[in-house]
Amino acid sequence: MSESKRDPSMKDGYLWDGSGEPDPEVQKLENTLGRYRHAQPAPDFDQLAAEQLARPRWNFAGFRFSFQLAAVAAVLLIGVTTFIVFRARQTGDPGAAWEIARIEGTPRVGWHSLGVNAGTAKLKVGQTLVTDNSSRASITLEETGRIEVDPASRLRVIASGPNRKRLSLERGTIHATIWAPPGEFVVDTPSAVAVDLGCVYTLHVDGSGAGLLRTTMGWVGFKLKDHESFIPAGAVCATRPKVGPGTPYLEDASASFRDALTKFDFSNTTPQERNALLGILLADARKVDALTLWHLLSRVSDADRPTVYDRLAALAPPPKDVTREGILRLDQKMLDSWWNSLGYGDVYLWHLYERTWSER
Amino acid sequence: MERQAVTVQPVSETCADDALVSAARDGDRRAFGLLYQHYARMVHGILLCRVPPRDVDDLVQEVFLLALRQLHSLRDISRFGAWLGTITRNRANDYYRRSHSAERQMEPGAEEQAESRTNDHVVEQEAAMTLAVLRTLPETYRESLTLRLVEGMTGPEIAARMGLTHGSVRVNLHRGMQMLREKLAEKARGAGQNTGQRMREQKQVSEHE
Numbered sequence: 001m002s003e004s005k006r007d008p009s010m011k012d013g014y015l016w017d018g019s020g021e022p023d024p025e026v027q028k029l030e031n032t033l034g035r036y037r038h039a040q041p042a043p044d045f046d047q048l049a050a051e052q053l054a055r056p057r058w059n060f061a062g063f064r065f066s067f068q069l070a071a072v073a074a075v076l077l078i079g080v081t082t083f084i085v086f087r088a089r090q091t092g093d094p095g096a097a098w099e100i101a102r103i104e105g106t107p108r109v110g111w112h113s114l115g116v117n118a119g120t121a122k123l124k125v126g127q128t129l130v131t132d133n134s135s136r137a138s139i140t141l142e143e144t145g146r147i148e149v150d151p152a153s154r155l156r157v158i159a160s161g162p163n164r165k166r167l168s169l170e171r172g173t174i175h176a177t178i179w180a181p182p183g184e185f186v187v188d189t190p191s192a193v194a195v196d197l198g199c200v201y202t203l204h205v206d207g208s209g210a211g212l213l214r215t216t217m218g219w220v221g222f223k224l225k226d227h228e229s230f231i232p233a234g235a236v237c238a239t240r241p242k243v244g245p246g247t248p249y250l251e252d253a254s255a256s257f258r259d260a261l262t263k264f265d266f267s268n269t270t271p272q273e274r275n276a277l278l279g280i281l282l283a284d285a286r287k288v289d290a291l292t293l294w295h296l297l298s299r300v301s302d303a304d305r306p307t308v309y310d311r312l313a314a315l316a317p318p319p320k321d322v323t324r325e326g327i328l329r330l331d332q333k334m335l336d337s338w339w340n341s342l343g344y345g346d347v348y349l350w351h352l353y354e355r356t357w358s359e360r
Numbered sequence: 361m362e363r364q365a366v367t368v369q370p371v372s373e374t375c376a377d378d379a380l381v382s383a384a385r386d387g388d389r390r391a392f393g394l395l396y397q398h399y400a401r402m403v404h405g406i407l408l409c410r411v412p413p414r415d416v417d418d419l420v421q422e423v424f425l426l427a428l429r430q431l432h433s434l435r436d437i438s439r440f441g442a443w444l445g446t447i448t449r450n451r452a453n454d455y456y457r458r459s460h461s462a463e464r465q466m467e468p469g470a471e472e473q474a475e476s477r478t479n480d481h482v483v484e485q486e487a488a489m490t491l492a493v494l495r496t497l498p499e500t501y502r503e504s505l506t507l508r509l510v511e512g513m514t515g516p517e518i519a520a521r522m523g524l525t526h527g528s529v530r531v532n533l534h535r536g537m538q539m540l541r542e543k544l545a546e547k548a549r550g551a552g553q554n555t556g557q558r559m560r561e562q563k564q565v566s567e568h569e
Contacts, residue, residue, distance in 0.1 A: 012530075016515040036413055040400070043396075043424075178453075
């Protein structure tokens with residue numbers, strides 16, 4: 001390979017759209033890696049769908065229509081429908097049940113304990129899974145995800161309908177791996193709602209209701225009323241009762257940066273102290289801390305916003321459609337555009353969630 | 361060196377894609393088949409960034425079947441690409457959960473590195489090594505570069521398919537390429553040092569003998 005630092009404009013056209021003077025380095029990589037290129041023809045989706053929908057068929061040979069039989073069938077149909085409707089009204093729609101598996105100790109659902117030989121059990125809407133200090137369990141819902149529940153946790157199922165799965169972590173720790181479409185799986189905590197936007201994450205809630213969310217893959221939205229935080233992989237975000245989610249930060253941020261941010265988010269500070277804390281944050285921010293500064297744009301006062309803008313613009317220049325004036329007046333489209341340019345995830349997915357779920 | 365075919369699909373196709381998504385949601389399987397043709401390389405590339413190459417083709421089909429089942433939940437049809445991309449990433453996460461739940465997850469690229477050690481063919485070895493290095497880049501860069509270098513998509517096409525701005529894809533490609541160059545150069549230097557060390561050791565042994 002040739003020199004590592006080159007003029008960005010040189011031969012970039014070829015890398016961008018294959019136009020201009022070919023870049024031999026890019027061409028070599030294309031030739032080398034081209035062997036992995038997708039080459040599978042489209043499967044027959046008609047056939048695949050038909051296979052999925054295939055059901056055993058009854059043999060109607062010899063079946064002869066009669067009014068008596070039709071009347072009996074109609075009465076049965078009305079009876080069954082009435083029973084289902086009444087039952088659903090009495091119990092509420094239970095939706096799909098999560099499958100519980102014991103990992104260690106003796107997790108409980110109500111009075112039912114899952115011992116060593118208990119196998120699997122179901123966790124339905126309204127039920128709570130409780131682990132003591134020496135128990136762990138996992139719950140799985142096909143096409144939604146799998147959650148490991150650590151010791152000393154209480155996890156309740158709030159909703160389990162199509163496209164809407166909602167749990168409540170009252171205390172303890174869960175490790176969630178979610179493969180449902182983004183925005184369909186949410187976890188309530190006493191101080192914020194965690195919204196899966198395509199990810200693997202850990203959520204902890206302590207006895208006071210304060211929480212901590214750590215994302216391993218993808219990203220998560222954290223929300224309390226109008227207070228929102230986006231937490232991409234490698235980042236952490238704390239939340240406090242009545243305050244909501246704080247400002248997310250990367251785990252490898254400096255100690256002074258993290259300390260200043262915690263005080264900025266959750267301590268009672270005078271305007272002077274707050275100003276000093278903001279000064280530390282802006283001075284200590286690295287390029288990758290653009291994540292934190294982007295959130296600060298909408299959390300600082302109007303007077304402080306220009307300073308935050310300038311620092312963020314220096315670390316992560318805004319896209320062409322974003323102007324200083326627009327950001328200073330907190331234009332949502334421009335904020336979204338700048339967020340998208342940071343490459344952590346498409347903010348559209350967040351708005352999709354907001355439209356799908358009712359506000360907390 | 362031969363010029364690699366880079367397929368250019370105009371951005372205006374995304375409007376046609378909207379119609380296809382709409383038709384597919386209404387049960388038109390042919391429309392869904394066309395969406396597969398338009399988006400399969402994107403899904404393939406995203407998966408290739410995360411899972412071993414031998415499993416990618418099967419997972420591509422699984423992702424599209426999952427999308428077919430979930431298509432009714434997509435509200436804004438113009439964001440089909442971003443939605444499909446997220447399903448793909450989630451399926452890749454699930455792959456590791458299912459296949460490595462009892463064992464430790466391999467570091468990204470570890471499998472390709474292992475493969476490259478046992479692979480006799482020099483070209484295949486180089487491809488496996490290059491892919492392994494590519495997979496060590498930050499997620500954003502690695503996806504854009506894989507779609508460009510492996511799948512042969514252009515920058516505008518990547519932006520249109522994934523629902524990203526031209527600016528961000530251009531930046532990702534440029535910075536990712538720069539990082540890839542540095543990492544490959546570093547690897548080449550390391551390999552050179554190892555070869556030199558081995559030659560010195562062989563010389564010492566022969567002198568001793």
